[in-house]
Amino acid sequence: MAVGMRGLLVLTLGLAMAATSSAAIYKVGDAAGWTILGNINYTDWTTKKTFHVGDIIEFTYPQGIHNVLEVTKADYDSCSNSTPIATHTSGDDKIAIKRPGHRFFICGVPGHCAAGQKVNIRVLKPRSSDAPSKAPALAPARSAAATPSGSSEPSAASPPAASSTDSTPDAPTTTAPAPNANGARVRGGYRAVVAMALAAVASMAMLQ
Numbered sequence: 001m002a003v004g005m006r007g008l009l010v011l012t013l014g015l016a017m018a019a020t021s022s023a024a025i026y027k028v029g030d031a032a033g034w035t036i037l038g039n040i041n042y043t044d045w046t047t048k049k050t051f052h053v054g055d056i057i058e059f060t061y062p063q064g065i066h067n068v069l070e071v072t073k074a075d076y077d078s079c080s081n082s083t084p085i086a087t088h089t090s091g092d093d094k095i096a097i098k099r100p101g102h103r104f105f106i107c108g109v110p111g112h113c114a115a116g117q118k119v120n121i122r123v124l125k126p127r128s129s130d131a132p133s134k135a136p137a138l139a140p141a142r143s144a145a146a147t148p149s150g151s152s153e154p155s156a157a158s159p160p161a162a163s164s165t166d167s168t169p170d171a172p173t174t175t176a177p178a179p180n181a182n183g184a185r186v187r188g189g190y191r192a193v194v195a196m197a198l199a200a201v202a203s204m205a206m207l208q
Contacts, residue, residue, distance in 0.1 A: 025056045026055060027060060028119055036115045036117050040116065042116065042119040043119075043120070045119070046119060052097070052124055055097045056095065057094070057095045057121060059088065059095070060092050063090065064091075065109075066117070067088060068087070068093050069084040069087055072085065072104065073102065075106070076106060081106065081108035087108070099123070101123055102123070103120075
């Protein structure tokens with residue numbers, strides 16, 4: 001009985017780990033990679049992808065022929081390689097996305113950026129639907145005011161309840177298309193699997 005429970009526990013934990021691993025890996029340029037050959041349009045490549053926090057951007061290229069510089073928008077626009085934020089030269093650079101916004105990359109070899117070897121990665125913000133919902137505001141209860149000697153004078157009306165509308169507009173929700181086979185993603189249902197894993201751990205503890 002104990003051996004069977006241990007096996008179930010291992011299987012459940014494995015499923016939980018697989019479900020929570022939601023990162024997608026995007027190879028820049030797909031099969032062509034990071035290059036100036038073949039007139040690769042990296043702007044067009046990014047429009048067909050959907051990038052999220054936690055994803056990985058991979059640059060593959062012949063080491064010593066190209067490199068990858070992360071730069072500011074101004075340096076990206078001007079193809080300046082003088083003050084990079086980060087420099088990568090391994091030939092197989094994997095860069096994790098840790099925050100939403102834009103990430104700008106160029107090849108620092110003279111003339112390569114001007115030839116089109118540059119890419120702007122736009123990372124989406126988390127959807128507002130993932131945030132916990134706000135509790136509705138409750139209207140104050142009204143109390144009947146007693147009038148002396150059976151008078152039928154109406155009591156003062158209670159003031160209307162204040163509006164619960166937040167003065168700050170919610171962040172816009174961006175509906176993103178599903179990534180292609182190059183960026184397969186497992187994002188739904190992992191909370192249920194994690195709950196199953198915790199339940200199995202609790203059962204195991206009770207049997208010991």
